Amino acid sequence: MIRFACACILALVAALPVRAAVDIQEVTSPGGIDAWLVESHEIPFVALEIRFQGGASLDAPGKRGAINLMTGLLEEGAGEMDARAFATARDALAASFEFDVYNDALSVSAQFLTENRAAAVDLLRLALTEPRFDQDAVERVRAQVVSAIRSDAKDPDKIASHTFNELAFGDHPYGTPVNGREEDVTALTRADVIEAKSRVMTRDRLFVSAVGDITAQELGVLLDDLLAGLPERGAPMPGKAEYRLSGGVTVVPFDTPQSVAVFGHEGIDRDDPDFFAAYVLNGVLGSGGFSSRLMEEVREKRGLTYGVYSYLYPMDHAALMLGQVASANNRVAEAIDVIRAEWASVAQEGITQAELDAVKTYLTGAYPLRFDGNGPIANIMVGMQMQGQGVDYIATRNDKINAVTLSDIRRVAARLLDADALHFVVVGQPVGLETTN
């Protein structure tokens, strides 16, 4: 009867905004592991999201790329099983495991059918707690990583973004790609891989969410089965990443008819009281779609590009405001001038009430579309936890956007947007541009 009641309540609130339909339970396992859960019994499977905060930025000095290499090895054999035996066992359960690593998080996404839940959890536990890191598997994955590094070295977008990060953050892990540099990756040993795991895959920085066909009690048992065997404590966080770039241009010569530019300056922390105002401001200035200020000025009025955008990039140890544009070599200098001018104009004059109203409608209206499916909802929830949001965030997020006023926008625009501080890394053969200072 409980199930029927739940279903009817869901139907009752269907006409309300999305916040009412996503009913998050906070679950703590008998062993003390916390998770967020949304029960949804329509399809007999569970989407489970696990994140280890810190991610690849926990690489030890001189061992950049070790955590990425280790992550690539989690599916290459565990316990008694070599890579093929593990894959065969996983396929026989029709389970799906995905391991990814970013600067601030190592993520594990698992999906499994209700009927195979116990066996799938057991297999995933092996991968998380007893990976083998066989030497032949290390060489195989290392070769793949090196091949990706070489391919990135020929990709203008990657070159631009890696160069920006290196100039901005130097020796901090943020200053080099998660993959590492080829010479570093080549030098990594199996012992480095084992050490890398112990730095990041630990219980003190664990976040978990689950969506699907599972009850709170069942999830509690699952959490202990799966994660209790992880070590308690990992490596210390790397500390604040000092931003070292000043305004200017860095040209990276590259044989291509179209230059790519990555640009930016310091941003705003996610827990800053003005973060929402900055988010709304960027919605008007340069986010996503075709209707932003940057798109109008650079693309529509002058035809300098097919696309230009900007975005806030708050990380755990630094915050950036970044943007990107691609333009013909003989027009990219003009594109950069126009971007700088628009940056300055919004900093001084803010935006219009009509722009503010339109962007609020868009940002609040598009929010429900994200909650489409167990996997996407699990993803959103674990992200909320890592940002320190409460379970009420979904219900209050649109209110926070709607509360942003024109004077909030003016304040944050004056504080955040600094045309003189913008640094442009341009990859190509740009006409009329040279590296400054």
Place this chain on the structure above:
Amino acid sequence: MIRFACACILALVAALPVRAAVDIQEVTSPGGIDAWLVESHEIPFVALEIRFQGGASLDAPGKRGAINLMTGLLEEGAGEMDARAFATARDALAASFEFDVYNDALSVSAQFLTENRAAAVDLLRLALTEPRFDQDAVERVRAQVVSAIRSDAKDPDKIASHTFNELAFGDHPYGTPVNGREEDVTALTRADVIEAKSRVMTRDRLFVSAVGDITAQELGVLLDDLLAGLPERGAPMPGKAEYRLSGGVTVVPFDTPQSVAVFGHEGIDRDDPDFFAAYVLNGVLGSGGFSSRLMEEVREKRGLTYGVYSYLYPMDHAALMLGQVASANNRVAEAIDVIRAEWASVAQEGITQAELDAVKTYLTGAYPLRFDGNGPIANIMVGMQMQGQGVDYIATRNDKINAVTLSDIRRVAARLLDADALHFVVVGQPVGLETTN
């Protein structure tokens, strides 16, 4: 009361396999447009999928790339609105429209909130029936397409796959990329773009599905509002694509440490009685995961690659069986030998009962995981329609897989897999390989 009843029925069937939870209604609009609908009122939005069969393969002779260019222009202004006004209107509705084109289909994916449904449909109708194709927008999108073509010309994966298609299909549209060649795209006029639209975006090859917060009656009205204004009839289909490749090797020299190889031969039509047996066979031979025969032989036993896979590729006017592998220049020749040998071995000896059992468990068990969200379900449904499946396909698909026997597998393996017919296009500096004949 109807809504409560629906919700309770859903809860009742939750323990049954996925087929019970996806309740497809066949809807015909007052104006005679057919669609499939799954009602789901949990989140107040609709995912709508529209496909025009024929896609870019309807390009007129000498105008390859015109349909792709036209598709890129559908969001660049319509009716009284230029590109920016259109984008502003769409954002103000928080609607999402996506236009894509492939060889066999032009697809339109739209998502919109219930409260904005009428206005969003009106805007999408403008894009579908009254796009402006302004000359400045044509130049902007053309420049973007040309830039993508140039970037593909430096990408070994793309070079391999484009070369294979050109050798296999010559002058048939399948023989050139959907984007077209640079010289062709540069020569396209606005008149070509208008003509391209009239060839493909017509009612005689329209397929539609909808999932979400909408009733059958509301969908009927929506379909007529949105699509009745399209022309009745498009260009004739291009006809069967004759496969012209024989077994052998084509080397495309490219400066890279790792060669990429695309390989294949003729495949099997989707409506062939043996299609399911072939699908299961390929699951064992080379599909996806780490547990396939090809992965074991090429990767696990010999460490020649990080990944190798094969797949069935049934198109509307031809059917291929394709595969891909990447390997160091000095080892790719051995990888190719091993693939050929494994192909021959499976053709002669089939697979084991244990392999058949395991792949059936995987293929049937993983099926429900695809039905996660309104967007994914709408996508699956429109694909089913285009393949001529009935609404009962979801309920019977796993039975068809389970019905495949070892003798079916042996029959189809002997008929389909032909090691001597395999042609390998190798992009790189492969040691010990030369173009044959």
